[in-house]
Amino acid sequence: MNQIQKHFDEVRDLLRFGDHAVALKRIIDFTLDTEDISFYRKANDLLNRLDASPSPEEAKAWLDSLLDDLYVTLSTRTIKPREKILEVKNVKKEYYPSAFALGPVNLELYEGDIIGLVGENGNGKTTLLRLLCGELYATSGNINYNFKYQDLYDLRTRLVYIPQRTDTWRGPMYENLVFTAASYGYKPEENHLVVELIIARLGLRKFRQHSWKSLSSGYKMRFELARMLLRKPKILLIDEPLANLDILAQQTVLEDFRAIAKSPFRPIGIVLSSQQLYEVEKTSDQVIFLKQGVQKNLHDTPNQVVENESIEPAKLKPLVIEFESEWSQSRLSEALQPLGLEGLQFNGGTYIATFKGETTQNAFLQEVISQNIPIVYFRNISNSTRRFFVS
Amino acid sequence: MFNKIQNHLLLRHPLLWNIKVVPMLAITIALNILLFLVGFAKGGLDFNQSRYGYNFDNDSPVIIFFSVLLSVIVLILWLVYYFRNNAFKSFYPKNNNALYKEWLIILVICVLNCFYTASYMWGLDVRKTAYLSDKELQHRLDVISMVSLFTDDATLYDDYVDENDTNVVVENAIPQDKSQPASLLQKNIDGFGSYRYGIMMRQRNVSYKNRDSVNNQRIKSWLINGRRDSVVKLLNEFIKIGLDHNLKSNISGEEWTNYVYNPPTFKKYKYIRFRQPPLPSENYAVGVSTSYNQYIETDLKHHVPYGELRYNYEKMYEAKYTPFIDYKSVILYLMAGFSFSLLIFSFRVTSGRSWLIALVSIFVGLMLVGLFAIMFSSGTSYAVMWLMITAGAAVYYFSVTTGKEGKGISDIMLNCCIWLFTSVVPLISMIIVTNSNQYYELPAEKRPYTFAHWLDDHIPEMFYVNLLFIIVYMYFLTISIKKWRGVAEA
Numbered sequence: 001m002n003q004i005q006k007h008f009d010e011v012r013d014l015l016r017f018g019d020h021a022v023a024l025k026r027i028i029d030f031t032l033d034t035e036d037i038s039f040y041r042k043a044n045d046l047l048n049r050l051d052a053s054p055s056p057e058e059a060k061a062w063l064d065s066l067l068d069d070l071y072v073t074l075s076t077r078t079i080k081p082r083e084k085i086l087e088v089k090n091v092k093k094e095y096y097p098s099a100f101a102l103g104p105v106n107l108e109l110y111e112g113d114i115i116g117l118v119g120e121n122g123n124g125k126t127t128l129l130r131l132l133c134g135e136l137y138a139t140s141g142n143i144n145y146n147f148k149y150q151d152l153y154d155l156r157t158r159l160v161y162i163p164q165r166t167d168t169w170r171g172p173m174y175e176n177l178v179f180t181a182a183s184y185g186y187k188p189e190e191n192h193l194v195v196e197l198i199i200a201r202l203g204l205r206k207f208r209q210h211s212w213k214s215l216s217s218g219y220k221m222r223f224e225l226a227r228m229l230l231r232k233p234k235i236l237l238i239d240e241p242l243a244n245l246d247i248l249a250q251q252t253v254l255e256d257f258r259a260i261a262k263s264p265f266r267p268i269g270i271v272l273s274s275q276q277l278y279e280v281e282k283t284s285d286q287v288i289f290l291k292q293g294v295q296k297n298l299h300d301t302p303n304q305v306v307e308n309e310s311i312e313p314a315k316l317k318p319l320v321i322e323f324e325s326e327w328s329q330s331r332l333s334e335a336l337q338p339l340g341l342e343g344l345q346f347n348g349g350t351y352i353a354t355f356k357g358e359t360t361q362n363a364f365l366q367e368v369i370s371q372n373i374p375i376v377y378f379r380n381i382s383n384s385t386r387r388f389f390v391s
Numbered sequence: 392m393f394n395k396i397q398n399h400l401l402l403r404h405p406l407l408w409n410i411k412v413v414p415m416l417a418i419t420i421a422l423n424i425l426l427f428l429v430g431f432a433k434g435g436l437d438f439n440q441s442r443y444g445y446n447f448d449n450d451s452p453v454i455i456f457f458s459v460l461l462s463v464i465v466l467i468l469w470l471v472y473y474f475r476n477n478a479f480k481s482f483y484p485k486n487n488n489a490l491y492k493e494w495l496i497i498l499v500i501c502v503l504n505c506f507y508t509a510s511y512m513w514g515l516d517v518r519k520t521a522y523l524s525d526k527e528l529q530h531r532l533d534v535i536s537m538v539s540l541f542t543d544d545a546t547l548y549d550d551y552v553d554e555n556d557t558n559v560v561v562e563n564a565i566p567q568d569k570s571q572p573a574s575l576l577q578k579n580i581d582g583f584g585s586y587r588y589g590i591m592m593r594q595r596n597v598s599y600k601n602r603d604s605v606n607n608q609r610i611k612s613w614l615i616n617g618r619r620d621s622v623v624k625l626l627n628e629f630i631k632i633g634l635d636h637n638l639k640s641n642i643s644g645e646e647w648t649n650y651v652y653n654p655p656t657f658k659k660y661k662y663i664r665f666r667q668p669p670l671p672s673e674n675y676a677v678g679v680s681t682s683y684n685q686y687i688e689t690d691l692k693h694h695v696p697y698g699e700l701r702y703n704y705e706k707m708y709e710a711k712y713t714p715f716i717d718y719k720s721v722i723l724y725l726m727a728g729f730s731f732s733l734l735i736f737s738f739r740v741t742s743g744r745s746w747l748i749a750l751v752s753i754f755v756g757l758m759l760v761g762l763f764a765i766m767f768s769s770g771t772s773y774a775v776m777w778l779m780i781t782a783g784a785a786v787y788y789f790s791v792t793t794g795k796e797g798k799g800i801s802d803i804m805l806n807c808c809i810w811l812f813t814s815v816v817p818l819i820s821m822i823i824v825t826n827s828n829q830y831y832e833l834p835a836e837k838r839p840y841t842f843a844h845w846l847d848d849h850i851p852e853m854f855y856v857n858l859l860f861i862i863v864y865m866y867f868l869t870i871s872i873k874k875w876r877g878v879a880e881a
Contacts, residue, residue, distance in 0.1 A: 130880075134877070134879055135879060135880050135881075136797070136879050136880065136881055137795065137796050137797050137879035137881075151873075151874055151877055152874065152876075152877025152878060153482065153485070153873050153874065153876050153877035154484070154877070155877065156482045156876075156877055157482045157483065157484045170474070170475035170476065171475045171476070175401070176476065178401055178402070179401060179405050179408070179409065179476055179478075180483065182401060182402055182403070182405035182408075183405045183478050183483040183484065184483065184484060185484070188402035188403050191402050192402075231483075
């Protein structure tokens with residue numbers, strides 16, 4: 001099964017299980033992939049018909065029909081191999097006379113990849129994003145963008161940075177998006193169609209004529225994303241996109257990021273910062289933890305894997321479990337000793353237990369049950385950046 | 392209709408849509424036409440008004456005030472819409488000429504928005520010049536000028552000599568006994584070129600004085616050579632001009648000639664009343680006119696509309712030969728338009744904060760440099776210091792655009808460059824002219840006519856060259872601004 005087939009099958013499953021909203025988003029993505037105005041018209045026509053609240057069966061039939069047409073067109077197209085678009089080598093940023101310095105930072109970003117930046121406040125996440133988008137210059141090291149650009153201004157048109165506090169949009173939202181599309185060279189006859197599709201893609205159809213002030217933070221972020229989609233960036237850099245979003249909105253936005261980044265025909269690289277560790281870890285291909293400006297990666301890069309194997313081939317990662325219990329620290333320590341407990345920290349209402357590498361998660365759970373330890377929550381954070389926060 | 396056009400532009404020419412160029416051109420052109428028409432309507436002449444009456448245009452200052460207010464309101468409303476979107480600051484794709492194009496469009500809008508007052512005043516002048524053809528106006532001005540010799544507007548040559556004006560030729564200079572009426576031969580006509588009471592913003596047309604001199608000599612030569620018929624013809628012609636404007640005289644040219652034509656000395660002459668219907672207080676037959684210490688008998692039974700014609704033809708003369716709007720006064724409106732366009736453009740490409748800091752810095756700099764210039768007591772030190780400051784700002788700004796580090800304070804320097812470059816040509820001219828002042832210590836005939844002198848004589852032209860210079864340097868500066876925008880902020 002090729003990649004396109006896989007994408008379409010996912011959408012067919014969504015339709016089969018009645019998840020029309022998510023299926024519609026994916027269908028809009030496919031429509032935009034075609035870059036064909038006849039499909040833009042068909043999709044817009046579909047959106048207008050869906051506004052009239054048809055029966056689920058009717059809606060499914062329409063969506064299926066468009067999906068089939070899209071498959072016929074897109075299945076014949078070849079997908080280009082994903083290329084490395086960004087390489088950061090030993091980049092440092094120092095602020096004089098402040099003692100804080102970021103780096104050295106090393107990272108690689110490929111088309112379609114998402115890199116999550118996590119870390120406590122004031123540890124360099126925003127600085128790194130601003131370095132990558134060209135807002136700050138690196139004190140040392142190199143940032144290489146592997147695509148063509150004429151000058152620095154041209155480069156920065158291809159790097160979209162959405163700060164945590166975005167600028168206020170003046171005038172109606174729709175008008176702003178049409179202006180953006182026109183500025184980015186969309187043809188007059190396709191401009192409104194594309195803008196409508198992107199608005200629908202991000203669930204903003206009801207808010208087209210709203211003003212900036214009448215929108216909640218979540219919808220403001222969505223409009224920024226809509227504008228970003230029109231700008232077709234090579235790299236999207238977003239600072240704290242999940243801040244001010246409720247848990248459902250966070251999941252939706254992250255799923256949107258994933259779909260946008262992994263688009264088979266229009267993949268982009270995304271670097272985002274967030275405090276929502278687990279959500280970011282689920283979505284990202286790599287997570288970078290920054291503490292005092294120093295980088296720690298959640299996953300080893302291919303080079304680092306080879307390096308680590310050559311130095312310490314036999315070393316196993318310790319098991320780190322985060323849990324909540326009403327027992328005292330000393331009682332828990334005593335109860336977990338048989339599992340090879342190496343450390344037990346009490347941190348903000350939760351315990352962080354570190355065991356030897358050979359201990360497994362299931363062994364921990366068996367011990368909890370056998371000793372009847374009352375726990376209300378637990379999470380294996382051995383492979384999460386959460387462990388960096390507590391270590 | 393505007394919505395349709397704007398929508399068309401939004402899809403095809405987002406820059407033009409963003410600048411709101413179509414509505415702004417429509418509004419500014421319409422307002423200019425409107426104010427021109429108001430001026431044209433207001434510019435009509437009232438031939439019942441006389442130079443001896445109370446004539447004050449109360450409406451024009453009010454209209455000018457409102458035209459300035461209109462400029463400000465239109466500017467603010469436009470900026471509210473224009474500043475809604477800023478593709479440049481958002482890093483939307485732009486080619487190298489896009490910023491230059493944007494500035495040129497801003498410039499056109501700003502210039503048009505600064506021209507409302509000019510349009511009004513132009514309308515005033517156009518209406519006045521529309522009464523007569525140029526040739527006819529010239530002829531009638533000559534007639535009225537020459538007739539002035541027989542009115543109390545005529546001046547004794549020794550009372551009226553402009554020492555600075557070498558064009559004035561004083562003929563038949565005869566020593567004057569001021570206790571006796573002066574001979575007409577000792578008097579000069581009151582030509583239009585000597586008219587000095589034009590209101591603000593009009594420039595005197597000095598060259599017209601040559602024509603006054605010719606007319607003065609012509610009427611005098613008729614008197615000296617006994618050409619009474621020419622005098623009769625002249626006065627008849629004057630009376631006919633009055634009739635053209637429904638201004639009647641109760642004396643014929645022949646009769647009037649009898650009052651004034653007494654050769655060979657021309658010392659015995661009478662005035663008549665120089666405005667139309669007599670005032671109730673003037674209900675007496677004989678009076679005495681006092682002018683220039685001369686007591687001249689006046690026959691109040693007869694009148695000619697000299698006051699009315701003089702007043703209204705002065706207006707026509709002004710409109711034709713000293714118009715409000717000519718290439719010298721237009722430069723002021725153009726400079727205002729250029730200034731606004733540069734202020735708006737610099738705000739647009741930098742930030743409000745840096746714009747304000749630059750503005751305050753320049754004001755403080757102006758004062759400090761002025762203080763230093765006073766201390767050094769040098770004529771050119773002020774200009775030299777400003778040129779050095781301008782060069783310093785430019786060096787800093789251009790070093791940032793070519794460097795690999797952050798912008799630093801280059802946004803402030805960029806504002807300074809955009810504004811201060813406008814003063815380069817005038818400052819250099821000032822230095823050249825000031826340094827050439829040494830020649831003025833020489834007698835006039837020994838002074839070489841240098842470039843500095845030419846420059847001193849052509850200040851408006853220098854300012855036009857400066858506007859051209861601004862248009863040229865903005866082309867290069869806008870290209871560098873795009874490059875500068877890409878430089879890291881910090």
